[in-house]
Amino acid sequence: MSKVVLKGLSKSFGEVNVVNNIDLEINDREFLSFLGPSGCGKTTTLRMIAGFDMPTTGEIFIGERLVSSVDKKIFVPPEERNVGMVFQNYAVWPHMDVFKNVAYPLKIKKTGADEMKERVLKVLSMVKLTGMEKRYPHQLSGGQQQRVALARALVMEPDVMLLDEPLSNLDAKLREEMRFEIKDIQRRIGVTIIYVTHDQAEAMAMSDRILLLHNARVQQLGTPRDLYERPENQFVADFIGLINFLKIDVADRDARTMATFTSSPETPPFEVNLENTGKSSEGGFVFAVRPENVKLVPPDSSSIRGKVTKKVYLGNILDYRVALGKEEIRVEASSGEEFQPGQTVGLRFESYVLFK
Amino acid sequence: MLQRKIKADPFILGGTFVVIAILVVFPLTLLFLNSFKFDGAYTLQNYATVFQAKRNYTALFNSLKLGLFTSLFSILLGAPLAWLVTRTNLPFAKLFRTLFILPYMIPPFIGAIAWSQLLNRRNGYINRLIQSIFGIEGYVFNVNTMPGLIWVMTLYLYPFVFITVAGALERMDPTLEEAARTCGSKTMKIMRDITLPLVAPSIAGGALLVFASSIANFGIPALVGMQGRVFVLTTMIYSYMHSGGFNGIATASALSIMLMAISVGALLINNFYLKKKQYTLISGKSMRPKTLDLGAWKIPCLIVAIAIVFVAVIMPFFSIGLTSLLDAWGADITWENLTFRNYRYILFEYKLTKDALKNSFLLAISAATICMVLGSLIAYISVKTKIRGRKALETIAQIPYTIPGTVVAIAMILAWSGNYGVNLYNTFWILLVAYVAHYVAFAVRTTSASLEQIHTSLEEAARISGGSWLTSLKDIVVPLIRPGLVAGWFLIFMPTLRELTMSILLWGPRTVTIGVAVFEMQEAGYVQISAAFATLLLLIVIAGNLLVKWLTRGKVGI
Numbered sequence: 071m072s073k074v075v076l077k078g079l080s081k082s083f084g085e086v087n088v089v090n091n092i093d094l095e096i097n098d099r100e101f102l103s104f105l106g107p108s109g110c111g112k113t114t115t116l117r118m119i120a121g122f123d124m125p126t127t128g129e130i131f132i133g134e135r136l137v138s139s140v141d142k143k144i145f146v147p148p149e150e151r152n153v154g155m156v157f158q159n160y161a162v163w164p165h166m167d168v169f170k171n172v173a174y175p176l177k178i179k180k181t182g183a184d185e186m187k188e189r190v191l192k193v194l195s196m197v198k199l200t201g202m203e204k205r206y207p208h209q210l211s212g213g214q215q216q217r218v219a220l221a222r223a224l225v226m227e228p229d230v231m232l233l234d235e236p237l238s239n240l241d242a243k244l245r246e247e248m249r250f251e252i253k254d255i256q257r258r259i260g261v262t263i264i265y266v267t268h269d270q271a272e273a274m275a276m277s278d279r280i281l282l283l284h285n286a287r288v289q290q291l292g293t294p295r296d297l298y299e300r301p302e303n304q305f306v307a308d309f310i311g312l313i314n315f316l317k318i319d320v321a322d323r324d325a326r327t328m329a330t331f332t333s334s335p336e337t338p339p340f341e342v343n344l345e346n347t348g349k350s351s352e353g354g355f356v357f358a359v360r361p362e363n364v365k366l367v368p369p370d371s372s373s374i375r376g377k378v379t380k381k382v383y384l385g386n387i388l389d390y391r392v393a394l395g396k397e398e399i400r401v402e403a404s405s406g407e408e409f410q411p412g413q414t415v416g417l418r419f420e421s422y423v424l425f426k
Numbered sequence: 427m428l429q430r431k432i433k434a435d436p437f438i439l440g441g442t443f444v445v446i447a448i449l450v451v452f453p454l455t456l457l458f459l460n461s462f463k464f465d466g467a468y469t470l471q472n473y474a475t476v477f478q479a480k481r482n483y484t485a486l487f488n489s490l491k492l493g494l495f496t497s498l499f500s501i502l503l504g505a506p507l508a509w510l511v512t513r514t515n516l517p518f519a520k521l522f523r524t525l526f527i528l529p530y531m532i533p534p535f536i537g538a539i540a541w542s543q544l545l546n547r548r549n550g551y552i553n554r555l556i557q558s559i560f561g562i563e564g565y566v567f568n569v570n571t572m573p574g575l576i577w578v579m580t581l582y583l584y585p586f587v588f589i590t591v592a593g594a595l596e597r598m599d600p601t602l603e604e605a606a607r608t609c610g611s612k613t614m615k616i617m618r619d620i621t622l623p624l625v626a627p628s629i630a631g632g633a634l635l636v637f638a639s640s641i642a643n644f645g646i647p648a649l650v651g652m653q654g655r656v657f658v659l660t661t662m663i664y665s666y667m668h669s670g671g672f673n674g675i676a677t678a679s680a681l682s683i684m685l686m687a688i689s690v691g692a693l694l695i696n697n698f699y700l701k702k703k704q705y706t707l708i709s710g711k712s713m714r715p716k717t718l719d720l721g722a723w724k725i726p727c728l729i730v731a732i733a734i735v736f737v738a739v740i741m742p743f744f745s746i747g748l749t750s751l752l753d754a755w756g757a758d759i760t761w762e763n764l765t766f767r768n769y770r771y772i773l774f775e776y777k778l779t780k781d782a783l784k785n786s787f788l789l790a791i792s793a794a795t796i797c798m799v800l801g802s803l804i805a806y807i808s809v810k811t812k813i814r815g816r817k818a819l820e821t822i823a824q825i826p827y828t829i830p831g832t833v834v835a836i837a838m839i840l841a842w843s844g845n846y847g848v849n850l851y852n853t854f855w856i857l858l859v860a861y862v863a864h865y866v867a868f869a870v871r872t873t874s875a876s877l878e879q880i881h882t883s884l885e886e887a888a889r890i891s892g893g894s895w896l897t898s899l900k901d902i903v904v905p906l907i908r909p910g911l912v913a914g915w916f917l918i919f920m921p922t923l924r925e926l927t928m929s930i931l932l933w934g935p936r937t938v939t940i941g942v943a944v945f946e947m948q949e950a951g952y953v954q955i956s957a958a959f960a961t962l963l964l965l966i967v968i969a970g971n972l973l974v975k976w977l978t979r980g981k982v983g984i
Contacts, residue, residue, distance in 0.1 A: 122886055148889040149897075155890040161883035165905045174901070175891035219887075226891065 072133030072229045073098045079128035081114050088114045090286040103265045103273040106283035112266045116232050120155055121148035154223030158235040160215040162207045169203035171218050175226040193221040213244045233265045249275055270310050304425050307358050314399040318357045334395020337374045359422040361402040366415045373416030378409045442803045446823055449863045453837035460840050461679040472680035485662035489641045496640040497633040499580040504587030505629050512595040514718045525735045530585035533924040535645025536960045540742030541578045543749050545569035570654025578650055579640050581738050587632035594628035631696050638692040642830030644927040659685040660832045682833040693828050749957035768958035779959055782943035786923050793861035794919040801869020809877040827867035831927035834864050852934025860928045865918045876910030916974040
């Protein structure tokens with residue numbers, strides 16, 4: 071079990087930068103996800119850690135060992151890195167039965183027959199495939215094949231496990247079940263896991279920390295809570311969950327920082343906190359607020375007013391669209407007074423983020 | 427994945443590039459240069475010589491004539507038969523489908539021998555039959571003419587059109603025709619307006635294959651044409667090589683370049699133009715198109731189908747088999763005149779045929795094995811790696827198969843006759859090198875088709891499990907493509923066993939092959955023993971085909 075360190079890691083194919091200068095330290099026994107839309111460089115980064123792609127610049131350490139360095143001309147091939155990997159399409163060998171698939175890494179290491187059998191049966195019980203040893207992949211369901219792939223990665227007792235969108239080919243229900251199982255296995259054996267996904271819910275549910283990537287660059291590194299509640303830029307805010315973006319103009323008045331919505335200057339100014347933006351207190355900002363952080367109240371003279379345009383009942387919440395000047399925002403209400411389309415309402419922002 | 431510490435793989439992979447350069451690029455470049463070389467200088471003299479002599483442009487003209495008429499008759503024979511077996515309720519359609527493809531399996535020179543026996547002007551079986559029935563003197567048919575050549579060639583090449591058209595008719599999206607029916611079209615009108623235009627590219631594609639194969643063919647024009655002084659490019663090149671001399675080789679080179687240009691041209695049209703159009707037919711669904719009820723035409727169609735099988739398959743087989751049992755050729759066929767002596771002679775007594783069997787088996791086994799190793803590496807590089815130049819490697823490896831065997835043989839003579847330090851002339855090795863160069867394309871094609879089925883992650887999973895590149899090749903890739911490798915091996919073994927076109931130019935006193943032996947015996951007039959040897963070869967070919975079919979569970983073979 072060990073940590074993984076990436077230093078100034080980049081990868082380009084010709085002119086195209088796929089991964090741009092990533093610095094990252096993954097702690098021992100941590101569950102870290104690479105999250106981002108397709109083409110963001112998450113899979114390439116994982117493949118560089120595995121040793122299937124060679125970095126253009128930078129270094130990779132697994133544990134204390136330098137496994138890849140462009141400057142020092144070091145490149146340890148995948149088979150010598152002692153990492154386990156689970157592939158998106160499972161990559162279970164069709165010509166071998168379950169036992170042979172899982173035993174393969176041990177066979178390469180020339181493990182004795184008795185020990186091999188014991189270890190294979192142990193991981194098969196861990197992934198709930200006991201009794202399936204003699205089955206061939208075509209006799210297994212997608213979920214079972216995925217468990218074989220997982221067992222094959224676990225059996226070698228790797229320093230690090232790399233999982234490349236392992237659940238994306240499974241149906242929704244099975245996917246949720248597997249999330250918990252993977253997490254559970256990690257807790258029991260304490261392996262470091264790097265998990266690639268484009269599904270934010272998956273990343274939120276499983277990860278200790280998430281590395282959010284976009285356009286080959288790191289957008290934010292933090293806990294799921296950090297990313298949701300304290301996004302560092304508009305991309306992060308937009309990618310994780312739902313959010314409304316509104317342009318505001320900020321000015322100092324009587325030692326207070328007051329804002330008005332650019333698209334509806336007639337709304338009364340309201341006080342904002344600029345601390346976390348680190349910007350000067352004048353000029354235009356983007357005001358970002360999540361739908362559940364907007365409260366609809368009966369309007370009074372001092373409140374910011376909007377007009378309800380749509381209302382959808384979703385069981386646990388009411389999903390409103392509210393016109394605010396020329397713009398429309400989304401509001402999710404789980405309690406409080408219910409409003410009808412056409413009604414004028416007062417808006418209260420309970421938590422928000424500002425971006426320059 | 428391959429950019430890593432120096433180990434075995436850079437040598438193996440780099441070596442493949444070197445081998446292909448030596449095997450293909452070097453000889454073909456020499457051939458091209460040599461066609462311009464006259465008395466030590468580079469000029470257009472050889473091409474001028476080619477066009478000065480009447481016999482040369484007669485040969486060129488004859489090749490084109492043979493190619494065009496064979497293509498035309500192949501369409502007229504192959505396309506309707508394809509329609510009959512795929513789209514109508516012809517009885518025994520499946521059996522007929524196999525029977526119609528059968529001539530494709532027979533080595534063309536054996537067909538040529540059979541038809542020489544049947545239609546030979548002096549004592550051909552059919553001529554004699556007609557003579558005895560109608561009591562006439564002289565002959566009715568003479569196979570040793572241009573029409574005779576076209577007849578024999580068509581009967582052995584029409585399966586190309588049959589196979590491509592039958593494939594297209596089967597894969598055609600039935601909704602295309604059903605849509606026309608909902609528009610109110612009648613069956614015959616649908617055929618004309620929808621079906622025919624849709625399969626037209628496949629018909630043309632099959633015809634171009636026939637064209638390229640017929641002008642590249644040596645056995646039929648050599649055995650049927652040369653006796654009647656009808657020369658085509660391949661036989662003309664052969665006679666230049668026989669008459670010898672440096673300028674003979676130079677003229678042969680110039681003729682080879684022309685032969686190559688024509689046949690490669692035809693194949694390029696097929697690959698770049700027609701192939702694209704053929705794909706639009708495939709719908710991906712595997713619904714079988716509706717078959718037409720022949721009604722009153724059922725019996726006449728059946729009779730025609732039986733007649734074609736009789737003429738294209740049964741008559742030649744019977745003729746060769748009968749001749750192989752004759753004691754004296756030309757005498758009346760009586761029980762006293764039948765014997766197995768010819769078989770005993772070729773198997774146990776005659777040195778030429780015994781050597782030929784030994785050499786050809788050795789050559790075919792070696793060529794198939796080397797081709798599979800080399801071809802798999804090329805396919806692997808092309809499909810599974812990112813090495814620069816991988817697609818060029820694959821393309822270059824496929825070139826020798828697209829050019830006529832005669833041309834490949836001339837190139838090999840130029841490269842390996844001691845002019846460049848290596849003299850393989852008259853040895854086993856020059857035959858092997860030529861076979862490998864010509865047939866490695868088969869190995870590349872079958873293996874790359876299999877490799878494309880294997881997702882890269884299967885190999886990566888082996889690497890991450892701790893296996894090296896060679897380990898993953900051995901444990902994962904090879905076991906998964908094994909059926910493809912076995913099929914590919916036989917696809918090379920079978921044609922190299924009976925190879926004639928290249929062998930006839932490359933054989934030496936100690937390296938006679940089966941094809942050469944049949945040819946030489948036929949030329950020398952040993953009709954019965956050459957028929958016995960041909961029958962033996964046919965039996966081997968049929969057995970081999972059944973074996974491939976069994977090994978690949980019916981995917982390869984007829």
